[in-house]
Amino acid sequence: MGELNKKSAKILVFSTEKISDPAIDMAGLLKLHYPPTVYTISIPCSSGIKPSWILYAYEKGFDGVFIAADGSDCIYGETCTEKTGNIVGKTHNLMKEKNIDPSRLRMAAICSVCSESFVKQVRGFNEYLLKTLHA
Amino acid sequence: MNKKKRIGVYICHCGGNISDYVDVEKVRQAVDGGDAEIVVMAKTTMFACSDANQREMVEDIKANNLDGVIVSSCSPKLHMLTFRNVTERADLNKFTYVHANIREQASWAHSDNKIGATEKAIHLVKAAIAKSRYADALETNKIKATKTVAVIGAGVAGMKAALSLAEKDTEVILIEKENHVGGRVAEWGSLFSSTETGKEIIDRLYAEIVRHKNITLMTNTEVFENKGSVGNIAIKVRTITEGTEKLTEYTVGSVLMATGYDHYTPKEGEYGYGSTPKVITLPEFKNMIDNQSGKLMHNGAEIKNIAYIYCVGSRQSEGENTYCSRNCCTSTIHAAVTAKQKFSGITNYHFTRGLRTYGKQEILYADSLRAGDIYLQFYEDGIPTVTNEGKKTLVKVNDVLTNNREIEVEADLVVLVTGMVPRANSTIGTLFKLPKGRDNFFNEVHMKLRPVETVIDGVTIAGACQGPKNITESVNSALSAATKSYSILSKGELETDPLVATIDPEKCTWCGACEAACPFDAILKIDNGKKIIAEINNSVCKGCGMCAPVCEPDAINLIACSSPEIMSMIDALV
Structure with missing residues (x-):
């Protein structure tokens, strides 16, 4: 990994094809830079994320996981926000059982035009992770 | 799920859009022959989407007997379909194709850090290879599409688009927030290279619109709610005349946005x-x-x-x-x-x-x-x-x-x-979540290749809401957007990806949690002869995956997003 990247935490982002992917793509288009160790896996809906995937990411070495959630814009229905929240809550409990700091999992609703919000979120998360894990 | 053995990888320069920041040759070397040697071919290409490269891909797939293809280039929003079609032309099932986005999410996002951008691109391509190993051959699903288009904005672009769609035997709801049609063009007198004034052009179009049986014109009307997705978008509109408010609902297959500009x-x-x-x-x-x-x-x-x-x-x-x-x-x-x-x-x-x-x-x-x-x-x-x-x-x-x-x-x-300048009132753009460019006008998917489509499936853009245009250019884009909206709906049905949920009958113990989680009633409770289990109704399942995380015995996976695929991608990314 390059010299510059030593200053970046490894963050796995779960984004959604219709809602948060366009925002993350647009962040690139607008050259809104964020750490290059932020990697995205695209899925249809944020309420389809399995807690086991998140725990696996920590196990393999990711510092943080960020869920770029559909929020109220979800094309599959209004229950997405609540269900994604439940997944985060359940995963937080599992993380506590495994002595993983629950704040290493963050979620925010990222709509299709929320490029600046996404960049702000992952930059802030990167700073938090560097401070708590790599200080 | 049959793991692939022979994968071909293409890494695009995109002119210099990618290769100015990402060392594409280094990416090629990092993946060539890798992943237990299942990558049998890795190439860099100046423009992966060019006709010449597409022809070469077809030849490569056949010559190397590939069973999986990956293109690492721009956003899948732009060229996923292009390359799926290439694989089909080479007699490979299109769902065996996997895309890696190393432009918007690597070269452009990290143009300030070439080493980091290259490292990230390598990881993204490796994750695509990991995913590709699980990408099975599938058949598409079909859903009914409403052959009605909502045209929002009755300026010259919206009016021409409405007429063009109506002539193609498509129902049009033409929605205008002002009490008159014509937008800015109705303000103009004499025009360059025309013997008609702006007002005369609008009067002529208006006469055609009110005569046309396929067009419902609604002035003093604004859209205030929309739900659903391409093919079936439910919109609610509010019409205010002489202080009286009237609410109406429509289901449309596509929305054509032609909301104009401000001076x-x-x-x-x-x-x-x-x-x-x-x-x-x-x-x-x-x-x-x-x-x-x-x-x-x-x-x-x-x-x-x-x-x-x-x-x-x-x-x-x-x-x-x-x-x-x-x-x-x-x-x-x-x-x-x-x-x-x-x-x-x-x-x-x-x-x-x-x-x-x-x-x-x-x-x-x-x-x-x-x-x-x-x-x-x-x-x-x-x-x-x-x-x-x-x-x-x-x-x-x-x-x-x-x-x-x-x-x-x-x-x-x-x-x-x-x-x-862009419209000061951005309510309609916010409602449909239409991305804007750096100029704050609505943004197309690609300036040259998909100039009237947006990243919101089924929503097209026309006229000066997309950026400054004269009347000729506005009408050109309106006719283009009308044709694009029509082409989406013309068959009366849409092909959708068959990326539905699947149940492992061995693991399923029927607890009902998936049934409660599904917003589409796609979970059936059946007796398979051995026990009571859940079954997916594929014709109703939309592939959201909401049922999967609530399944305690982990019996549910979504096609193309199964646990083995996601975890293998995590392995490649870390």
């Missing part, structure tokens, strides 16, 4: 605007010359000397509007030529930043020069000044065409050539 309003004091009535904007000037005859009068005085200051509110290197408004040079010269022909004794002084009368519009510039108009030029660091001395208004500039000689014009009227 730039100069700031108080910008080139003397607001300090003297002698300083007006281009739309105000056009209105003056269209509606007056005999002598050209303004504020009680006859107008002889007119100074036009170009690029007001456009091409601002430090302001909000860095773009060129395209139509204002031609529009100004047309107004100046018209004024000179219509009123006696007019002298036109054009203070320009370089003229952009492209294409046939150059004819008008030549006419203006022949008529004796005077052209002066300035750069942004030496803009003209407008000062009032007693009753005189003086425009002064250091003219770059005469070696920066200071030239002063006493103007009876100063016309600020104001450009187009």
Whole structure:
């Protein structure tokens, strides 16, 4: 990994094809830079994320996981926000059982035009992770 | 799930969009022959989407007997379909294709860090290879699509789009928030290269629209809610007439956005605007010359000397509007030529930043020069000044065409050539979550290859809501957007990806949690002869995956997003 990247935490982002992917793509288009160790896996809906995937990411070495959630814009229905929240809550409990700091999992609703919000979120998360894990 | 053995990988330069920041050869070397040697071929290509490369891909797939293909290039929003079609042409099932986005999410996002961008691109391509190993051959699903299009905005673009769709036997709901149709064009009098006025063009289109059985025109109406997705979008509209509010609901298959633009309003004091009535904007000037005859009068005085200051509110290197408004040079010269022909004794002084009368519009510039108009030029660091001395208004500039000689014009009227800006009211864009570009106009998927589509499936854009356009260009884009919206719905059904949930009957113990989680009633409770288990109704399942995380025995996986796929991608990314 390059010299510059030593200053970046490894963050796995779960984004959604219709809602948060366009925002993350647009962040690139607008050259809104964020750490290059932020990697995205695209899925249809944020309420389809399995807690086991998140725990696996920590196990393999990711510092943080960020869920770029559909929020109220979800094309599959209004229950997405609540269900994604439940997944985060359940995963937080599992993380506590495994002595993983629950704040290493963050979620925010990222709509299709929320490029600046996404960049702000992952930059802030990167700073938090560097401070708590790599200080 | 059959793991692949022979995968081909292409890494695109995208001209320099990717390779200026990502070392594409290093990416190629990092993946070639890798992943237990299942990558049997890895190539870099200048433009993966070019016809030549697509032909080469078909040959490669056949020659190397590939069972999986990955292109690492731009966003899948742009070319996923292109490359799925390439694999089909090579007799591979299109769902075996996997895309890696190393432009928007690597080269552009990390253009400040080439090493980091390259490292990230390598990881992204490796994750795509991991995913590709699980990408099975599938058949598409089909859903019914409503053959109705909502056209939002009844300016010239919206009106032409509505007529074009209606002629293709498609129902159109034409929605206009004002109490009249025609938008900006209805404001214009004489037009360049047309014998009709703007108002006459709109009157003609309006007559055709009200006669057409396939068009429902709704003025004083705004969309306030939308739900659903391409093929079946439920919209609610509010119509207010004489203080009475009426709510109506429609289901449409596509939405064509043609909401136009606003005129730039100069700031108080910008080139003397607001300090003297002698300083007006281009739309105000056009209105003056269209509606007056005999002598050209303004504020009680006859107008002889007119100074036009170009690029007001456009091409601002430090302001909000860095773009060129395209139509204002031609529009100004047309107004100046018209004024000179219509009123006696007019002298036109054009203070320009370089003229952009492209294409046939150059004819008008030549006419203006022949008529004796005077052209002066300035750069942004030496803009003209407008000062009032007693009753005189003086425009002064250091003219770059005469070696920066200071030239002063006493103007009876100063016309600020104001450009187009995005609509101040962005409610409709927010409602449909339409992305905007750096100029704040609505953004297309690709300027050249998908110029009227947006990232929101089924929503197309036309006219000046997308960026400055003249009438011809607006109508061109309107006809293009209408055809695109029509092409989505013309068959009455849409093909959707068969990416549905699957149940492992061995693991399932029927607890009912998946049934409760599914918003589409796609979970059936069945007896498979051994026990009671859940089964997916594939014709109803939308592939959201909401059922998967609630399944305690982990019996549910989504096709293309199964746990083995996601975990193998995590392995590759870390």
